[in-house]
Amino acid sequence: MKALLWRLASLAVTAGFVAIWQIVADFKLVSPVFLPGPDRAWAALVHGMVASNLATKLAGTIEHMLEGWLVASIAGVVLGALIGSSRFMRAYVGPTLEFLRPLPASAVIPLAIAIFGFSPAMALGVIAFGAIWPMLLSTVHGFAAVEPRLYEVARALHLSRWQVIAKIALPSALPDILAGLRLGLTVALILAVVCEMIAGLDGLGQWVLLAARYFRSPDLFAGVILLGALGFVGALALDIAERRLLVWRAPTNSP
Numbered sequence: 432m433k434a435l436l437w438r439l440a441s442l443a444v445t446a447g448f449v450a451i452w453q454i455v456a457d458f459k460l461v462s463p464v465f466l467p468g469p470d471r472a473w474a475a476l477v478h479g480m481v482a483s484n485l486a487t488k489l490a491g492t493i494e495h496m497l498e499g500w501l502v503a504s505i506a507g508v509v510l511g512a513l514i515g516s517s518r519f520m521r522a523y524v525g526p527t528l529e530f531l532r533p534l535p536a537s538a539v540i541p542l543a544i545a546i547f548g549f550s551p552a553m554a555l556g557v558i559a560f561g562a563i564w565p566m567l568l569s570t571v572h573g574f575a576a577v578e579p580r581l582y583e584v585a586r587a588l589h590l591s592r593w594q595v596i597a598k599i600a601l602p603s604a605l606p607d608i609l610a611g612l613r614l615g616l617t618v619a620l621i622l623a624v625v626c627e628m629i630a631g632l633d634g635l636g637q638w639v640l641l642a643a644r645y646f647r648s649p650d651l652f653a654g655v656i657l658l659g660a661l662g663f664v665g666a667l668a669l670d671i672a673e674r675r676l677l678v679w680r681a682p683t684n685s686p
Contacts, residue, residue: 467649475649476656479638489657491634492623495551496661499558500619504612507563511570512596515604521575532568536561536622540629554626561622562615569611573604609673616665624658635661 449469455461456468467475479485514520514528540557547553577600585595601608627636635654642650 463648464646465648467652471649472652472656475647476653479650479653485638485653485657488633488635488638488654489661491632492620492627492636492658493661495554495558495623495626495632495634496616496619496665499555499623500562500616502555502559503562503615503619504566506559507566507611507615508570508608511567511608512574512600512604514567515571515574516577516592516596516600521571528568528571532564536618537625540626544630549630549632551632553630554623554632557626558619558622562619565614565618566608566611569607569614570604573607574600576607577603606677609669609676613666613669613673616669617662620658620662620665 453468453470456463456466456471476485514524536557539560540553543553543556543560547556574596581599581603582595585599590598623634624636624639626632627634628640631637635658639651639654639658642648642654
């Protein structure tokens with residue numbers, strides 16, 4: 432019941448925001464050239480999906496985001512597991528990670544363009560570079576925070592390095608890993624849009640940029656709405672996966 436009330440309150444806040452937006456647009460408190468009402472934005476969204484290529488742009492952004500996120504996820508979790516499970520690796524690789532971590536992904540875009548040109552490979556490299564850090568660092572932290580006595584038990588049982596990772600460290604570090612995956616997906620979406628704008632790749636970033644250049648504000652807001660919906664659906668999917676994978680962490684009701 433309490434969860435239902437929270438959901439209803441959230442929907443009420445969203446409805447209030449849309450209503451205020453509509454009132455501002457109807458009274459032209461902001462020029463309609465720059466701020467269309469939600470009715471015009473929704474009409475542009477429907478028209479773009481049905482009669483234009485907005486659906487293709489949405490599919491392009493999803494493809495760029497997921498490809499970069501999957502590459503970053505695999506590389507980040509594997510490298511993070513290797514580094515986090517070894518005290519010597521953390522000592523030797525740690526300074527290098529701290530040097531590269533603050534480097535913004537946008538700073539490597541010119542380098543990626545010089546190597547790959549304005550191509551999907553450039554977007555893949557930039558997105559993977561930007562999204563890998565939340566996953567890598569959270570995985571390192573998760574593995575480093577494993578109870579030391581569990582490693583002592585693993586040594587007593589003569590478990591191999593990979594058995595220790597799979598049976599002891601990975602389940603313990605899973606909450607940190609999932610948090611990194613969630614943050615990495617958000618970064619991947621942002622960088623996908625940036626790459627589409629810069630390289631002219633087929634996606635919502637290109638759609639929004641062209642709509643802004645030609646002062647088609649309803650189309651611009653339609654693209655922004657889709658981007659928000661895409662981020663919401665991605666976060667919701669990871670939240671469902673996290674609840675299923677971490678069901679053992681659910682609090683039990685006391686008798």
